[in-house]
Amino acid sequence: MDLSEFKLKALGIDKKLFGKVYSFVDFGNVNYWFEKDERDAQNKLLGENEKLIVDIEKLADFLDLFSDQKRFYYGWNARLETSWHLPIKAEKYGFIKVTKPIQFIKHYLDDLELKIVVQTKIKQDRSGNYYIEIPKSNFDVEISVDSIRLLKKYDTFCLLSGDSDFVRLIEFLKKNNKNIIIIAAGEVVRTLKENADNFINAQRIKGQITIIKKTPPVKAEFKNRIRLGRTR
Secondary structure (H helix, E strand, O other): OOHHHHHHHHHOOOHHHHOOEEEEEEHHHHOOOOOOOOEOOOOOEOOOOEEEEEOHHHHHHHHHOOOOEEEEEEEEOOOOHHHOHHHHHHHHOOOEEEEEEOEEEEEEOOHHHHHHOOHHHOEEOOOOOEEEEEEEOOOHHHHHHHHHHOHHHOOEEEEEOOOHHHHHHHHHHHHOOOEEEEEEOOOOOHHHHHHOOEEEEHHHHHHHHEEEEEOOOOOHHHHHHHHHOOOO
């Protein structure tokens, strides 16, 4: 048994059992899996200006261990050039990419929200009302359509997301005799877990798909202002 087979066996992924596997990555969800982690994969405390991020190349290498096809769904932010490279990088490492621009939804703030929202995020319209913009780029429809369109091509549907919007899709696929692998982090609805033939907590693959990224230092004074909801 080589190292790859050992890793898969430890995760409960048996290629003979699961057959042809298509993996669907909801990267808008995956990208935040380890955002609040304070320790790396070796349980070492991260530095003040360090954070864990999911590395697309490492994610591709991991999925290649058992996937016959891997698909990458992600919305790009037309206002933020640093997000544009992600779908390009995904394609470079063998993902079939599906992208669309992020839409921004206005959420108007009441007096209480005005006190707790970081003021650098607050905008004002011509009528003097305050609001923030909430980015929205769900891919549950695209993933659902593609998984049904490709239904006859795979034996196992592997979903990298814990989004509750996928519950009905998973139930449909189970009724159509598909095996289900779900890889997710944080709180996951019970129905998703119950319908999975194999549920993998993302913490178990942290070392295989993440890297440590240096972040710009934040002054203590600014940190306190953010904590109190003030940035002026």
